[in-house]
Amino acid sequence: MARAPINPLTLTWAREVSHMATDDLARAVGVKPPRVNEFESGEALPTFRQLTLLATKLDRPLGFFFAPPPSVPDVPGTADFRGRAHATLPAELAKQMRRAQQHRDVMLELGGRPEQRLVSGAIGWNNVAARATQLRKQFELTDVFVPPESAHNQVFNFWRGLLEHHGILVFHTTKIPPEVFRGLSVHHEDVPIILVNGGDSPAGRTFTLFHEVAHLINRTSGLCTLDETVDEEAIANNFAANFLMPETTVRINLKHPDDPFAASEHLARHFKVSNLAAAVRLRRLDVIGNEDLDAIRTASEETWAQTREARKLSGGFVPAWRLRYRDLSPTYIGVVARAR
Numbered sequence: 070m071a072r073a074p075i076n077p078l079t080l081t082w083a084r085e086v087s088h089m090a091t092d093d094l095a096r097a098v099g100v101k102p103p104r105v106n107e108f109e110s111g112e113a114l115p116t117f118r119q120l121t122l123l124a125t126k127l128d129r130p131l132g133f134f135f136a137p138p139p140s141v142p143d144v145p146g147t148a149d150f151r152g153r154a155h156a157t158l159p160a161e162l163a164k165q166m167r168r169a170q171q172h173r174d175v176m177l178e179l180g181g182r183p184e185q186r187l188v189s190g191a192i193g194w195n196n197v198a199a200r201a202t203q204l205r206k207q208f209e210l211t212d213v214f215v216p217p218e219s220a221h222n223q224v225f226n227f228w229r230g231l232l233e234h235h236g237i238l239v240f241h242t243t244k245i246p247p248e249v250f251r252g253l254s255v256h257h258e259d260v261p262i263i264l265v266n267g268g269d270s271p272a273g274r275t276f277t278l279f280h281e282v283a284h285l286i287n288r289t290s291g292l293c294t295l296d297e298t299v300d301e302e303a304i305a306n307n308f309a310a311n312f313l314m315p316e317t318t319v320r321i322n323l324k325h326p327d328d329p330f331a332a333s334e335h336l337a338r339h340f341k342v343s344n345l346a347a348a349v350r351l352r353r354l355d356v357i358g359n360e361d362l363d364a365i366r367t368a369s370e371e372t373w374a375q376t377r378e379a380r381k382l383s384g385g386f387v388p389a390w391r392l393r394y395r396d397l398s399p400t401y402i403g404v405v406a407r408a409r
Contacts, residue, residue, distance in 0.1 A: 072114035075134040081109040082138035083127045088163040097126035128164050145170050145255040145262070147290040150302050158292070159249055165242045169262050170255065172401050173238055180404040182259045183236035189286045192308055200286065201311035208235075212315040215340055221271035224341045228278055233400040236260055237285065239278065241267035241396040252277035253292045254284040261285045267396065270373045272343035279309035310350040314340045319350060329361035330368075345369040 095102040107113035216227040255262040283305035325331035336347035348365040
């Protein structure tokens with residue numbers, strides 16, 4: 070049987086860069102893990118069929134494995150703000166990050182540098198509200214502005230379009246649990262990237278958008294679950310809450326201050342954000358306490374979990390092309406289409 074004379078170092082490089090476990094790669098190829106070790110050491114060569122399976126699992130073209138390995142990884146580096154000791158990057162997320170970086174490179178090649186970009190100074194605890202106000206002014210939005218759209222998906226798309234108009238690419242991931250990550254940012258001077266979890270609720274994704282914007286303004290790349298126990302994450306959460314719900318407008322629209330759930334629900338409806346985002350804002354304004362916030366967070370997570378389960382049981386089918394269009398940035402799709 071014909072064997073593929075691959076470069077074993079390249080196979081090892083591709084697996085490690087992809088954060089792929091040997092066991093997972095072996096399972097995809099239909100061999101035992103020691104056989105993959107033999108491919109990587111050069112003791113054995115894969116068949117061409119096995120190479121095809123290796124390439125598919127590692128998301129690489131066949132010809133890639135015949136050349137020497139690249140000198141640097143092609144998965145963007147990010148700080149892990151998830152607050153998990155020794156946490157590893159899931160292979161599927163690494164693939165999505167690499168593809169997002171490739172899409173950005175295509176954007177720059179076909180569309181050139183964007184005319185607009187975010188302009189702001191570093192965000193810290195002493196100026197988070199001022200920085201949020203500054204960004205609203207850059208977008209030419211008043212403190213009382215709320216997107217005119219009604220559905221949360223439409224609201225998310227409004228904010229996404231505004232950010233992309235200012236030179237930020239926003240992508241979705243598919244089939245990665247929200248507990249793994251809510252969002253991530255990859256900082257670049259031109260065309261930075263935000264990746265949000267498509268498994269999260271639309272309102273949750275809106276909050277994540279501006280959480281990641283805070284990281285980009287601070288010129289950092291981060292992998293996030295929006296964990297309040299991590300200082301950088303708490304600052305980014307506070308920035309997102311300030312931007313989406315300016316304090317003066319919150320005070321005007323505050324109702325039921327003695328009922329944390331009713332107060333957060335009312336603000337969520339007004340600002341078209343999630344109940345949890347509204348609760349985060351109320352906590353920062355000392356309208357509700359930590360226990361109230363924890364209770365609303367638990368209820369919010371349970372409600373969304375039930376909603377997701379109900380959708381699975383309903384048998385509803387979303388066409389692959391529609392998911393693909395959602396996952397790719399509309400700006401990216403437009404640039405590619407115009408270049409053809």
